[in-house]
Amino acid sequence: MTESSPPYAPLTTVFVYGTLMPGERNAHIAQLGGTFSAQPARLPGFRLLHLYPEAYPAVLPGEPQDGVTGFALTYAPADWPLALPFLDELEGIDETPPLYTREEVTLTLENGQSLTSWVYIYAVSERLTRPGALPVSGGDWTAVANRSKTSESDR
Numbered sequence: 001m002t003e004s005s006p007p008y009a010p011l012t013t014v015f016v017y018g019t020l021m022p023g024e025r026n027a028h029i030a031q032l033g034g035t036f037s038a039q040p041a042r043l044p045g046f047r048l049l050h051l052y053p054e055a056y057p058a059v060l061p062g063e064p065q066d067g068v069t070g071f072a073l074t075y076a077p078a079d080w081p082l083a084l085p086f087l088d089e090l091e092g093i094d095e096t097p098p099l100y101t102r103e104e105v106t107l108t109l110e111n112g113q114s115l116t117s118w119v120y121i122y123a124v125s126e127r128l129t130r131p132g133a134l135p136v137s138g139g140d141w142t143a144v145a146n147r148s149k150t151s152e153s154d155r
Contacts, residue, residue: 010080012076015043015072016076017057017069017141019056021084024142025149026155027146030073030087033080039110040069040072041070041071041110042067042104045063047062047135049128049133049136050130050134052134057136057141072107072115091120101120101123
């Protein structure tokens with residue numbers, strides 16, 4: 001008798017770096033999908049922008065020395081199919097054109113371990129050429145003073 005390989009386990013971790021982080025204004029959206037664990041994490045090789053007046057962040061591929069601070073939210077496999085539609089809707093991946101795309105990345109946890117995760121990458125390149133696409137030094141969106149929702153913010 002041969003040993004069978006374990007069943008495929010879906011990727012149920014998403015890296016959040018802005019309004020979905022614990023304590024931020026859309027944290028309740030993350031909770032709509034079920035229970036998850038939240039671990040501080042860093043996304044190396046990406047850069048963070050604050051979009052104003054929209055008052056939400058944008059992550060983009062960056063240089064090797066760049067990095068973004070946030071949280072790895074890991075859902076129970078049974079909850080992931082419930083969580084994903086809420087997350088995708090907030091991030092506008094089905095809009096035309098999409099606001100963000102969901103891509104697989106490797107995070108670094110506080111203990112130095114690597115973790116595979118999904119992340120939402122900003123997809124509206126023309127927006128980045130207009131005023132109000134501000135680099136966030138250190139890659140930590142919670143350090144942005146004017147991150148409160150504005151009348152122009154729909155997220």
